[in-house]
Amino acid sequence: MVFDVCVVVPVRNEAGNIAPLIGEIEQALTGVARFEAVYVNDGSTDGTEAELLRLMQARPWLRQVRHAQSCGQSAAVRTGVRAAQAPVIITLDGDGQNNPAFMPDFLKRLAEAGEGCGLVQGQRLGRKDTGFKRFQSKVANYVRSRVLRDATRDTGCGFKCFRRDVYLALPYFDALHRFMPALVRREGFEIAFVDVVDRPRLTGVSNYGFFDRLWVGIIDLAGVRWLISRRRRIPVANEVQGS
Secondary structure: OOOOEEEEEEEEEHHHHHHHHHHHHHHHHHOOOOOEEEEEOOOOOOOOHHHHHHHOOOOOOOEEEEEEOOOOOOHHHHHHHHHHOEEEEEEEEOOOOOOOHHHHHHHHHHHHOOOOOOEEEEEEEEEOOOOOHHHHHHHHHHHHHHHHHOOOOOOOOOOOEEHHHHHHOOOOOOOOOOHHHHHHHHOEEEEEEEEEEEEEEOOOOOOOOOOOOHHHHHHHHHHHHHHHHHOOOOOOOOOOOOO
């Protein structure tokens, strides 16, 4: 089967959110594009795997890839992208805060921007997180934008649309998903944006904390800044034909 777009959804212990979100993905893309969905089960210990297996029975476009143990969001996204059969990827958070109804807008924006665009980045409006989480995101985005100058207001938004080959050309590390705009620009591609209305998670609690990744985030930021500073122009070579 040929697909135009693959929706990659990393999940860990999100059993209650699986069916509602898959239903919304199906509704949003049916008639819009030939689509597949790859759920990456990042070492879940609840009923996530069983729920996915149940839903897969009636949906040939739905697949599950499983990590034996949790490897983190960036690793899950990379696993899903590598498993994808489509040239264009959309990533969604598995908690339901990213509304799939915006997916056609991402695809339209990528098509309008042309081949020079490597990433369409979602930017959240009306954040439904706690006040503390909004504060930490505001601080992180401010520091990141001052250091990397990536012209992106909300790089932490998991709602993204990008070309699979562009993503696979990026240097991989554990926090890649939070620095994609800067690294895509580093490869010479443009970034486009779509504003998305945030909503509360459907069920459950967040699997990601703040203090457990604060210092790692600082180190990652320094590393990305170094990568950007070390980028060299790739020479354009033309073959010379003999006479």
